[in-house]
């Protein structure tokens with residue numbers, strides 16, 4: 001088993017006494033702060049990211065503050081039915097796909113109710129007013145502002161467990177796929193826009209990721225943690241999820257819970273969804289990694305990447321484990337023009353499969369065979385969908401043997417699937433939502449329902465000229481040595497010219513000098529037990545990484561070296577690095 005660290009954290013220096021854990025301590029600190037403000041009338045506001053458990057917040061925090069007046073901001077918006085109606089264009093009737101919203105919370109405020117609420121607050125001369133809920137800061141300027149936050153993977157888990165409804169929706173028990181759609185196309189976009197405006201206004205950050213186990217940190221300590229994060233190498237907190245095709249490799253090799261039937265995914269380098277652990281003395285605070293992107297896009301991404309993508313982290317690293325599992329669906333991702341025109345998303349899911357490990361008969365499905373009858377293939381896919389007839393993939397789709405350290409490049413529009421018995425490091429563009437399944441091998445999903453297949457989107461996306469000749473010439477193991485030095489070589493492994501990500505693999509037994517060139521780098525240690533990342537000018541503390549860990553080097557860092565460490569000293573090890581071509 002490797003020494004893969006499941007709980008990477010950043011120790012924030014100088015703020016050991018500025019964080020609190022559990023409701024009693026948090027209420028104690030807030031009461032102290034309220035007294036410190038010293039006003040006759042004090043307004044305390046808890047602005048919440050959608051997904052915070054409101055019942056818990058009310059019972060354990062709001063009701064514990066000695067208020068003369070409380071206001072639940074979510075009541076000031078239009079009704080759930082009205083909000084749902086207003087966003088119907090973005091939701092569409094499709095189970096999975098919608099259209100990106102550019103709304104703000106203020107678009108949904110009922111001005112009459114807002115006015116009334118503001119008047120009621122104005123009439124109070126004395127005592128504590130507590131205002132809480134999503135978008136609370138739109139009501140008025142508070143004396144004390146707390147921002148209650150949580151990571152996207154936790155929100156998704158709550159949707160999957162029917163634990164929470166969407167914001168302004170009575171749909172706790174609705175199909176999780178539909179709830180996630182509403183999150184993805186609507187509420188997370190709106191909430192991130194709102195959150196971004198609050199960084200400098202907030203007094204405390206409240207971590208609500210764990211049920212009944214909140215943590216709170218002062219804003220200056222929290223902002224210092226974000227600043228420290230983007231000035232050193234860092235890892236996001238990985239999370240693992242089972243799936244219908246999931247396998248056994250990660251359980252065994254990374255030491256995951258053996259009682260879980262399988263693990264399909266590890267999301268270990270996806271700032272949009274993963275979280276960060278920041279340590280302040282005894283308290284470990286978990287925040288969405290996205291906050292570092294929103295707060296410090298320039299330092300983290302670099303000027304050119306920020307200029308092109310805005311405050312979005314454009315690269316994602318995740319594992320797909322099919323060891324003793326099954327095939328992924330046969331699928332295709334939309335070309336950029338399709339994703340823009342249809343879903344309002346500005347770039348698309350470009351991807352690649354880096355094979356970390358492969359077992360017997362491991363294979364990858366890639367592109368169509370030469371000279372196939374396209375119309376016949378479409379008809380066969382349609383019949384498999386309509387009548388459940390087995391789709392004859394061998395007639396139409398190429399298969400390639402998958403070996404350890406192969407790299408398959410998958411420009412959008414290429415039909416593909418990962419077959420059984422491999423552990424793939426998927427290096428791709430961040431928008432991961434637009435997978436059009438063409439055929440799911442006749443099986444049901446984990447919820448006992450067929451997984452959604454989208455033939456029309458799929459047919460509109462397939463690039464039919466990606467046949468066997470093209471695939472073999474262009475996207476299978478396009479490895480080329482580009483540089484070498486004392487104890488190292490550097491290879492370019494991809495991606496394809498149509499894709500904006502460049503990947504470089506290093507094999508090394510001695511230090512390798514890298515430079516960010518003001519562009520964020522994302523790495524994985526693909527071979528070897530341990531490596532160390534160091535600053536030639538001591539601008540950050542040495543950072544140790546283990547086999548299979550993904551780590552991020554902010555653009556701001558400039559030069560850094562990576563060399564074998566611990567048991568790997570004297571051995572040849574390997575990294576793969578991804579960055580945006582600029």
Ligand SMILES: O=P(O)(O)OC[C@H]1O[C@](O)(CO)[C@@H](O)[C@@H]1O
Nearest residue numbers: 243327328329331426432435437
């Ligand atoms: O639809 P499936 O079979 O679950 O496969 C999903 C996976 O496919 C991918 O698109 C990889 O090709 C991933 O982004 C995603 O995690």
